Amino acid sequence: MNKVKTVLLNVILLALAIVTIVPFIWMLLSAFAPNSEIVKIGGSLFPTPSTFANFVNIQEKFNFLGMFVNSLFVALLTTAIIIYTSALMGFVFSKFQFKGKNLLFGVVLSTMMLPWAVTIIPKYEMMVDFGWLDSYKALIIPSMVSGFGIFMFRQSISQIPDELIEAARVDGATDTYIFHRIILPMSRNSIASLAIFQFLWSWEDFLWPYLIISDESKQLLSVGLRLFNGQYGTDYGGLFAATSISIIPVVIIYLVFQKRFIAGVASGSIK
Template identity: 45%
Template sequence: MMRTKKIPWTQVFIHAILLLVAGFMLFPFIWMLLSSLKTTAEITRIPPTFFPNDITNIENFKVVLQKYNFGTFFKNSIYYAVLKSAIVLYVSCIVGYVLAKFQFRGRQAVFLMILATMMVPWPATLIPNYQMMVWLNWLDKDISILYSGLTSAYGVFLMRQFSFSISDSLLEAARLDGAGELRIFHRIALPLMTNGIGALAIMTFLWEWDNYLWPYLMLSSPEKYTLPIGLAMTQGQFVANYGPMFAGITISVLPVVAVYLLFQRSFIQGIALGGVKE
């Protein structure tokens, strides 16, 4: 007869607390998903209802995709967020690697200047950046969106920390074999920075995906609008159309969840190992 393994009460208590906290965190998302299947009248009803009267109602999704042209906004957001995230990741990796593995005069001063930019609030640079776009005649052009945020001081800091964990002897062996510095970076260093890249990818994509103010200032053509601007269009001047608004928010959350599921292991390991010191 097999003996059943007793589960300590402390583990049961800890798991119960974690499930309770997870429930509190998931509740707004469940409410959002269920509200996207309700009419505006049902959403604003008092007392409120949790489940929609018609669980198969997808009229709100049809409205945001057809009337508000969310398909175009979605593609624009994907284009800007993916391209800018890729550029930020590459620049952060190569700058962080150089600052960690190359010895040159002024290296520490350069790193401190990069960190100093993190202390400047982003709104403080908004007007100078906008004026620069006016001078360059880049308003309502894709390059105006891509220009902002192409570098990340935090990204450089994070990837510099990860670069310290790369063995110097491994890099020296590659140099002795005749490999150039760019080849060493792409073939050896970059694959060893995967965890940091995953963590930075999630944070960068999330920031770019939710970016509202800069695209709103730069873009004037509706066919170039991003998803956050499209969500603002679902609200009328005096009355908010809550049904389509919740449907639009549900659509906008899907890529963020997909990116997190794709990089979640690297994100957790990246945050845990990001404190490697010189």
């Protein structure tokens, strides 16, 4: 009976995996196909790959390389800042005692309950008042703190024994030393998990960069991809080619941190 359940579960998971990956394969094949083949009615399910022109002509359509670098800079910097601030605040909330700590942490958690769309107008008005429109400051500074990251690090750091920290303090270690030399190295699984999530969120963010950045030389790739949509048609081949290249950093980030990410999930399930 257990074998039947296992086989049935595997079949269901395989079916779901196929449903998920088929559109991705279709996009990759379409990146090597001309538009006439992509939009052809009555053709095969998958376009026939026959050209590299879509990849060759990407830079001619728009400043692909510049926007790629812009997106990479903003995503990496935002991810690094959020990891550091989340770990620091998670350390404070888990290992320090002060008046109003639970209330303050409750406020942090409440920010996770608000739909992101609710904060767009207030944030935009603040950027206008600060004079930060068309500036990377408007993309990076409002994203320096993550309620999700703080919550995740608080839960992770709370598993570190208090005796270890007290022993370090007895040996003369300052809180700054403890955080950088003990807490951060022991939080590598959480760092990897948050790095994957945050980089993905920053890389694929469309609406906020679209509202803030108007200078094409500063624009991000997620917004630049819409330039393939013309008034009278869409260059699907070029769009799919650019999209295929744009997912490479996400894949690299996952490959770099996947072992720590899986280890973190496994350790969390065991606990």
